Amino acid sequence: MLFEKQAGDNVNKSDNERIVITGVGIVSPCGNSLIELRENILSKKTGIKFLQVPHVGNIPAGVCVFDELKFHTKKMRLRGTRAGSISIYCAHEAINNSNIDWKSVDKERVGIFLGIAEHGSGENERELEDFFLQNNRNISLWSHQHNFKTVANSPTGEVSVNLKITGPHFTIGGACAAGNLGLIQGVQQILLGEVDYALAGGVSESTDAFGSFASFLSQGALAQNIEAEKACRPLDLNRNGLVISEGGGIFFLEKLSNAKKRNAKIFGEIVSYHYNSDAIDYLLPSFEREINCMENAIRKAGITPSDIDLVNLHATGTIAGDIQEAKAVRKVFENAPNTFINATKGFLGHAMGAASVIEIAANIPSFDDEMIHCSANVEDLDPECELKNFVFKDHKEKKDIQYILKNSFGMMGINSTIILKKI
Helix, strand or coil, X not given: CCCCCCCCCHHHCCHHHCEEEEEEEEEECCECCHHHHHHHHHCCCCCEEEEEECCCEEEEEECCCCCCCCCCCHHHHHHCCHHHHHHHHHHHHHHHHHCCCHHHCCHHHEEEEEEECCCCHHHHHHHHHHHHHCCCCCHHHCCCCHHHHHCCCHHHHHHHHHHCCCCCEEEEECHHXXXXXXXXXXXXXXXXXXXXXXXXEEEECHHHCHHHHHHHHHCCCECCCCCHHHCCCCCECCCCCECEECEEEEEEEEEHXXXXXXXXXXXXXXXXXXXXXXXXXXXXXXXXXXXXXXXXXXXXXXXXXXXXXXXXXCCCCCHHHHHHHHHHHHHHXXXXXXXXXXXXXXXXXXXXXXXXXXXXXXXXXXXXXXXXXXECCCCCECHHHCCCCECECCCEECCCCCEEEEEEEEHHHEEEEEEEECC
């Protein structure tokens, strides 16, 4: 693709047409705030530990430790879900972090849009286990709370009930691209005039279900290592699969004009995005379609590949996935000598529907601290994943970071790319 500076660049958009991040709420294996997450990653602390998974064994996983009742009653937590509790925590933290006068906000003008890879699997497993093993297949003992614990919009619905938000709420099923899609939906809903503010991002409760572990294990795609902290090693020659993690990331989004009016801290602008499909296989990725996704996002931003300062890879640690993405990135950035590249999942594992948002949060501080974090656990870089300016082993200082590109790809061939800009 031939790139040219576009006449429709964001420079020519009004502040009413530009959407910015003014609040960040995080639950992750590496910390439950933006500051904690960034500090742990720059200290090279991974959040991956062994988890005893029913029917599967002692498996490396990214499990979050946070106060589920900080913004939640015990009764409502019992009625709700793990994903819902993560979402509620992240939503409150994003609002608090935005420093908006929440009491004065018209809740009818707030929307909740969260990407999910799956929801309710753990609940289904527990109900079925009780049904067959304890309740002698007595259907009358089936939980009356099962439906709303497994309905797809439960994570956003629980936030709506908890925060009394009466604007729209729904989830976006996008596999491991879902977090990016949640953010994109938030941007679009604001620009359409449906809402003034969006709580947007992604959530995952994947460690709650043994089926997730069993499925990746059967595919030969579940990471194994005698040291849990070193199990997730994207792009390393000896990688052997992904590490399943849970978590959530929610950003408070609003128009730049409104953020300026209330003198809000701006973490970054979502300047562009693109999403597409492979349409070739349920599982195997297409580097050609990943190229298309990145190139179109860059074109829409009105910039060229050489304007991108940092590419944060999807890089899960699977053999084929890492090779295909590296191939795509090499092609798009072949003439971008000052573009640096990193991967975050070595610290966090793969938080599925929440992955991209947590990983954006892990990298967006680069706009201020001018550090690019290293890619954890890459000891012997796979020659097929060779990338110019790939940051591993040690962090990299880079002055005046202006643009960050985030890839997020998922099963069934869904691809997404978001570009963030420093304000």
